[in-house]
Amino acid sequence: MSLSELPKLELHLHLEGAAPPAFIRGLAKEKSVDLSGIFREDGSYAYRDFVHFLSVYEAATSVLKSPEDYARLVTAVLEESAAHGVVYCETFVSPDFCGGSDVGAWREYLHAMQDAADRAEAQHGIILRGIVTCIRHFGPEKAKASARCAAETAGDWITGFGIAGDEGQGKPRDFAYSFDMAREAGLRLTAHAGEWGGPQSVKDALDDLKVERIGHGVRAIEDLALVDRLAEDGITLEVCPGSNVTLGVYPKWDQHPIQKLRERGVKVTVSTDDPPFFHTTMTREYEELERAFGWGAADFHEISQTALAAAFCDEDTKAKIAKRLEDHPHE
Ligand code: HPA
Ligand code: ZN
Numbered sequence: 001m002s003l004s005e006l007p008k009l010e011l012h013l014h015l016e017g018a019a020p021p022a023f024i025r026g027l028a029k030e031k032s033v034d035l036s037g038i039f040r041e042d043g044s045y046a047y048r049d050f051v052h053f054l055s056v057y058e059a060a061t062s063v064l065k066s067p068e069d070y071a072r073l074v075t076a077v078l079e080e081s082a083a084h085g086v087v088y089c090e091t092f093v094s095p096d097f098c099g100g101s102d103v104g105a106w107r108e109y110l111h112a113m114q115d116a117a118d119r120a121e122a123q124h125g126i127i128l129r130g131i132v133t134c135i136r137h138f139g140p141e142k143a144k145a146s147a148r149c150a151a152e153t154a155g156d157w158i159t160g161f162g163i164a165g166d167e168g169q170g171k172p173r174d175f176a177y178s179f180d181m182a183r184e185a186g187l188r189l190t191a192h193a194g195e196w197g198g199p200q201s202v203k204d205a206l207d208d209l210k211v212e213r214i215g216h217g218v219r220a221i222e223d224l225a226l227v228d229r230l231a232e233d234g235i236t237l238e239v240c241p242g243s244n245v246t247l248g249v250y251p252k253w254d255q256h257p258i259q260k261l262r263e264r265g266v267k268v269t270v271s272t273d274d275p276p277f278f279h280t281t282m283t284r285e286y287e288e289l290e291r292a293f294g295w296g297a298a299d300f301h302e303i304s305q306t307a308l309a310a311a312f313c314d315e316d317t318k319a320k321i322a323k324r325l326e327d328h329p330h331e
Pocket of ligand 2: 012164192215273
């Protein structure tokens with residue numbers, strides 16, 4: 001079995017965080033911006049820890065200045081994802097970075113991204129959908145402007161609303177107004193929690209934001225009553241094991257709780273988060289899961305079915321993806 005060829009779904013991918021470093025260096029050169037401080041000698045992104053990662057991420061993002069730049073980014077990212085067997089991907093996009101959360105500007109960025117996604121689908125068969133994401137350390141007021149952009153453009157392509165950024169700042173309830181606005185616009189909801197925050201941060205996201213998926217959520221394992229609640233309520237976790245190991249949430253793959261969560265009945269899926277930052281790809285995630293937990297074709301097929309059920313896209317799109325999964329042997 002070739003792990004790179006297995007059809008995969010990815011529910012948790014930050015668009016700018018998926019930018020290949022060479023792509024960002026190329027844009028910086030075109031725009032005469034000096035970004036040398038954010039790269040190591042070997043060309044990879046340089047950061048010390050999670051909070052520093054967020055500032056390097058924002059520096060890299062600063063060279064993406066127009067709808068055309070975002071279209072090029074979507075093209076580069078989907079080409080890479082398709083090469084790793086990804087057939088369906090949901091990506092986080094932030095109006096804060098795309099026109100400063102002005103609805104008119106946001107629409108232009110969105111159209112450019114959608115056009116690029118349509119071209120990639122025609123060329124590589126990969127399907128992309130967007131989740132508008134507010135940024136926790138930018139505060140609740142900026143989040144409201146992002147939620148307004150999300151509500152105004154909710155539909156076939158923008159399928160969800162979420163929150164990323166520094167989990168150490170503010171509380172989920174500070175963002176409840178924005179999540180209510182997104183929910184009323186028909187958007188599906190997810191929130192980063194339980195990566196840097198403990199089990200209480202997962203409970204807060206569920207209780208205060210009423211999300212149906214949690215980004216990461218892995219530290220729920222520290223409270224088995226919460227694990228059972230996740231299982232009973234059918235909450236899906238967007239687990240990014242390689243990200244967690246690289247950032248030191250867990251010291252080694254073998255110690256990652258994904259397998260324990262799954263065994264206790266929690267719906268788990270697998271994603272890369274910010275692949276070049278964390279030196280990973282979907283293929284690498286699968287290779288490490290095979291090595292650490294003995295996962296094989298049947299396990300990966302189950303993970304894909306879980307992701308398909310939890311995907312925010314419409315039923316026609318799900319049927320197309322289901323066909324791609326069935327076309328591949330998994331016994
Ligand atoms: N986690 C939280 N916020 C982020 C990330 C991430 O991996 N990438 C970009 N914003
Ligand atoms: Zn993330």
